Amino acid sequence: xxxxxxxxKYGAMKFVGHLDMMRYFQKAMRRAEIAICYSEGFSPHQxxxxxxxxxxxxxxxGEYLDIEVGASKTSGDAIRDLNAVMADGxxxxxxxKLPDNAKTAMSVVAAADYDLxxxxxxxxxASVEQFEEGIEAFFVRPSExxxxxxxxxxxxxxxxxxLVYDFRIRVEDGRPVFYLLLSTGSVDNVKPELVFEALLASxxxxxxxxxxxxxxxxxxxxxxxxxxxxxxxxxxxEMGEMV
Amino acid sequence: xxxxxxxAPEPSRKLHENPDKKRKLALSDKILLRVEKPARYIGGExxxxxxxxxxxxxxxxxxxPDVYEIGMSHLGIQILYDMFNRREDVWCERVYSPWxxxxxxxxxxxxxxxxxxxxxxxxxxxxxxxTLQYEMCYTxxxxxxxxxxxxxxxxxxxxxxPIVIGGxxxxxxxxxxxxxxxxxxxxxxxxxxxxxxxxxxxMRSEGAGxxxxxxxxxGIPGIYVPSLYEAVYRGDGTIxxxxxxxxxxxxxxxxxxxxxxxxxxxxxxxxxPFLKATQDRVVLEIQRGxxxxxxxxxxxxxxxxxxxxSVERLKELAVTMLKSTGHExxxxxxxxxxxxxxxDRLVTxxxxxxxxxxxxxxxxxxxxxxxxxxxxxxxxxxxxxxLTFAPEAGSQRLRDVINKGLTEEVILDGAQMAFEGGWNxxxxxxxxxxxxxTEEDMRAIARLADETAARYYExxxxxxxxxxxxxxxxxxFFVPKPFTPFQWARMxxxxxxxxxxxxxxxxxxxxxxxxxxxxxxxxxxxxVLEGVFARGDRRVGAVIRRAYEKGAIFDAWSEFFDYGRWTxxxxxxxxxxxxYVMRERGLDEIFPWDFIDAGVKKEFLKxxxxxxxxxxxxxxxxMQCQGCGANQFGGGVCYxxxx
Numbered sequence: 001x002x003x004x005x006x007x008x009k010y011g012a013m014k015f016v017g018h019l020d021m022m023r024y025f026q027k028a029m030r031r032a033e034i035a036i037c038y039s040e041g042f043s044p045h046q047x048x049x050x051x052x053x054x055x056x057x058x059x060x061x062g063e064y065l066d067i068e069v070g071a072s073k074t075s076g077d078a079i080r081d082l083n084a085v086m087a088d089g090x091x092x093x094x095x096x097k098l099p100d101n102a103k104t105a106m107s108v109v110a111a112a113d114y115d116l117x118x119x120x121x122x123x124x125x126a127s128v129e130q131f132e133e134g135i136e137a138f139f140v141r142p143s144e145x146x147x148x149x150x151x152x153x154x155x156x157x158x159x160x161x162x163l164v165y166d167f168r169i170r171v172e173d174g175r176p177v178f179y180l181l182l183s184t185g186s187v188d189n190v191k192p193e194l195v196f197e198a199l200l201a202s203x204x205x206x207x208x209x210x211x212x213x214x215x216x217x218x219x220x221x222x223x224x225x226x227x228x229x230x231x232x233x234x235x236x237x238e239m240g241e242m243v
Numbered sequence: 244x245x246x247x248x249x250x251a252p253e254p255s256r257k258l259h260e261n262p263d264k265k266r267k268l269a270l271s272d273k274i275l276l277r278v279e280k281p282a283r284y285i286g287g288e289x290x291x292x293x294x295x296x297x298x299x300x301x302x303x304x305x306x307x308p309d310v311y312e313i314g315m316s317h318l319g320i321q322i323l324y325d326m327f328n329r330r331e332d333v334w335c336e337r338v339y340s341p342w343x344x345x346x347x348x349x350x351x352x353x354x355x356x357x358x359x360x361x362x363x364x365x366x367x368x369x370x371x372x373x374t375l376q377y378e379m380c381y382t383x384x385x386x387x388x389x390x391x392x393x394x395x396x397x398x399x400x401x402x403x404x405p406i407v408i409g410g411x412x413x414x415x416x417x418x419x420x421x422x423x424x425x426x427x428x429x430x431x432x433x434x435x436x437x438x439x440x441x442x443x444x445x446m447r448s449e450g451a452g453x454x455x456x457x458x459x460x461x462g463i464p465g466i467y468v469p470s471l472y473e474a475v476y477r478g479d480g481t482i483x484x485x486x487x488x489x490x491x492x493x494x495x496x497x498x499x500x501x502x503x504x505x506x507x508x509x510x511x512x513x514x515x516p517f518l519k520a521t522q523d524r525v526v527l528e529i530q531r532g533x534x535x536x537x538x539x540x541x542x543x544x545x546x547x548x549x550x551x552x553s554v555e556r557l558k559e560l561a562v563t564m565l566k567s568t569g570h571e572x573x574x575x576x577x578x579x580x581x582x583x584x585x586x587d588r589l590v591t592x593x594x595x596x597x598x599x600x601x602x603x604x605x606x607x608x609x610x611x612x613x614x615x616x617x618x619x620x621x622x623x624x625x626x627x628x629x630l631t632f633a634p635e636a637g638s639q640r641l642r643d644v645i646n647k648g649l650t651e652e653v654i655l656d657g658a659q660m661a662f663e664g665g666w667n668x669x670x671x672x673x674x675x676x677x678x679x680x681t682e683e684d685m686r687a688i689a690r691l692a693d694e695t696a697a698r699y700y701e702x703x704x705x706x707x708x709x710x711x712x713x714x715x716x717x718x719x720f721f722v723p724k725p726f727t728p729f730q731w732a733r734m735x736x737x738x739x740x741x742x743x744x745x746x747x748x749x750x751x752x753x754x755x756x757x758x759x760x761x762x763x764x765x766x767x768x769x770x771v772l773e774g775v776f777a778r779g780d781r782r783v784g785a786v787i788r789r790a791y792e793k794g795a796i797f798d799a800w801s802e803f804f805d806y807g808r809w810t811x812x813x814x815x816x817x818x819x820x821x822x823y824v825m826r827e828r829g830l831d832e833i834f835p836w837d838f839i840d841a842g843v844k845k846e847f848l849k850x851x852x853x854x855x856x857x858x859x860x861x862x863x864x865x866m867q868c869q870g871c872g873a874n875q876f877g878g879g880v881c882y883x884x885x886x
Binding site: 013015017020024028029031044046086209210 | 266268271272273275276277281282285286287288289515517518519523565566567568569570571600601603624
């Protein structure tokens with residue numbers, strides 16, 4: 001049976017990297033006595049895969065991992081048992097059964113959305129109005145927004161106009177919060193810091209990585225719409241059903 | 244393709260609010276995002292113990308002076324962490340050495356060292372306990388004190404500084420680092436810490452000061468307060484006298500041991516690190532001590548007598564610990580697992596239990612024989628794993644000198660059985676520079692490897708071979724340790740050691756099966772320094788301090804070790820390292836550690852030293868009691884079969 005687990009990652013846990021999170025969940029499955037399936041062979045490993053790796057320092061309300069289980073507890077019991085063995089800073093918020101033919105979270109990821117904001121104690125380098133104007137000039141008005149990102153071997157030029165699906169600003173506690181909905185996954189993966197750094201550069205400002213908290217809100221798959229040839233984003237947490 | 248408009252985002256929750264409010268990290272995001280592996284410094288791991296500081300009487304910071312991944316793998320701290328935290332009035336937390344990258348930042352920005360659980364400064368604690376597992380961590384002790392803002396010398400500490408305690412194997416000669424500690428705990432921590440804590444609480448409530456507390460603590464069995472003792476030296480540099488300077492302070496400090504292993508504390512909920520620690524598994528301690536009596540081995544002497552846990556208790560613990568940690572591997576821990584009397588029953592149980600739940604078993608320190616090979620073939624991939632032999636010396640003559648019972652026949656037969664079972668990788672561990680070693684002994688290392696390889700080609704027919712066999716030889720340089728029969732032995736200059744390694748290396752090249760043999764040897768200068776620390780006296784402390792001031796930390800890590808810095812430090816302090824290592828010591832010499840009663844008596848060690856020189860082996864504890872002195876503790880192997 002395929003199961004999709006949704007979790008939040010916050011607080012000090014943002015310093016635990018992706019590979020360590022995978023090891024963390026392997027042990028958590030044992031502690032919570034989830035009847036997870038193992039691969040064959042001499043060193044069997046748990047059948048488990050993550051949707052989209054989260055960078056060190058980034059918090060999230062919408063992380064996903066898919067597992068395969070022999071028999072399942074009810075969603076409520078599984079969430080309770082898992083949360084009973086979590087470290088502070090990881091909270092299980094969903095446990096759903098997927099259709100048997102469902103593709104893994106990793107392979108269906110198409111987008112993710114983020115909030116970016118200046119951390120407490122850090123100077124916000126421009127006013128909300130200046131940022132609004134900056135986004136207009138950098139992103140909304142141009143017909144293409146080309147940025148280059150360094151990959152392992154070479155540089156890649158991307159048009160953010162096609163890969164940033166939403167970019168707006170709102171105000172919370174008098175401070176700007178930037179919202180980004182970005183193409184994510186193995187083909188066109190856009191990182192939020194890349195977009196934000198490009199915005200700041202267009203405004204003549206410098207991006208300081210540790211001044212800005214990046215918070216992932218959710219991760220989405222693309223679902224085709226029947227009526228036309230458009231598509232809509234569907235949260236990875238809404239593709240299964242409760243057990 | 245057209246994107247359907249998403250509705251405007253609403254705040255999902257208050258973004259600036261930290262739901263994890265209880266713990267504010269000691270280091271800023273800026274620092275944590277800049278250093279390697281920030282998860283070393285955040286605490287909050289599964290099974291880490293959190294308490295309310297206002298509800299405890301004693302704050303204890305327990306430190307392993309090396310990097311987190313090493314320190315977290317140490318069983319001793321886990322045991323005491325569990326035991327201390329069972330007390331409602333104590334909160335025990337963990338501290339490890341900040342890696343050099345963070346060390347630099349903390350020095351630059353004046354950030355005090357903190358305990359992982361509370362993230363509060365170590366200096367605010369009542370006690371700082373430092374475990375002393377190997378000599379090359381000594382500069383890291385100074386790093387810990389320095390970053391904590393605690394004066395390096397115990398004599399410079401005031402009422403607001405924590406009481407700094409040392410314990411562990413290196414505490415059996417605490418003298419080179421004596422000035423940095425307020426007290427040492429000699430022996431197994433399970434026995435006297437309660438008394439120490441109770442005394443501390445009582446005296447504090449009476450308003451007593453630091454000095455008065457230390458004076459009283461010196462009366463607790465196993466507690467050594469260095470400031471209450473004095474060493475007087477002879478003109479030749481050896482010790483003339485070592486004695487307490489106050490009336491009523493005991494002249495001898497007796498090692499403390501657990502006599503009832505059945506009821507001894509065992510951590511049922513060990514902390515599970517986020518990072519991959521060296522021991523990323525459940526470690527099940529099956530017994531303490533070793534019956535073998537290898538003459539170079541300090542652990543084999545200071546952990547006497549052998550005490551076993553029952554199979555029933557171990558089964559229960561294994562199940563509990565696997566459940567509470569979620570680890571996917573379990574490992575048996577002891578100095579010589581093959582000597583554990585219930586091994587067969589325990590391993591059979593674990594193999595069954597672990598098969599059900601996909602848990603791996605690792606079995607270090609097992610003698611290679613039919614039983615262990617059968618077990619190993621069930622729990623590991625034969626093609627990938629290698630088998631390990633530790634003959635320690637190449638020739639039978641020298642193995643008799645060191646009392647390592649392993650014979651060439653046993654090694655070769657074991658290897659042959661392994662080859663027949665499908666293994667083709669064998670590792671050998673040897674020491675160079677052992678007492679009485681000759682060139683012939685060194686060359687015998689290469690020959691033993693060659694004969695092992697020959698067995699493979701004789702035993703396994705061509706069509707069944709999985710390529711060549713791979714024999715790996717590793718040699719380290721022998722360092723004499725206190726409380727061993729070799730505590731009188733001398734060492735040799737680094738160039739001499741390298742010469743010995745070259746002899747082995749050349750001999751390997753002459754062997755018929757040289758293409759199947761690989762040879763690695765360890766650094767020589769670090770071994771000599773380890774020797775100075777192992778058998779040094781109080782005068783060595785100044786050198787350690789000077790080397791730290793020159794930037795020495797993480798000396799156990801070859802990438803940070805700088806011998807030149809140490810040579811300078813010795814010269815500047817006017818201390819001659821050769822005095823401690825390059826002479827064979829007289830049988831009447833007073834050693835810096837003679838005031839410690841480790842169970843084994845000096846007379847026994849002398850007897851063993853003489854037998855070594857004669858090349859006579861001594862039977863193990865189960866075959867025949869040698870009257871070493873460990874029976875004074877009233878338990879363990881000394882009293883087996885005596886009902």
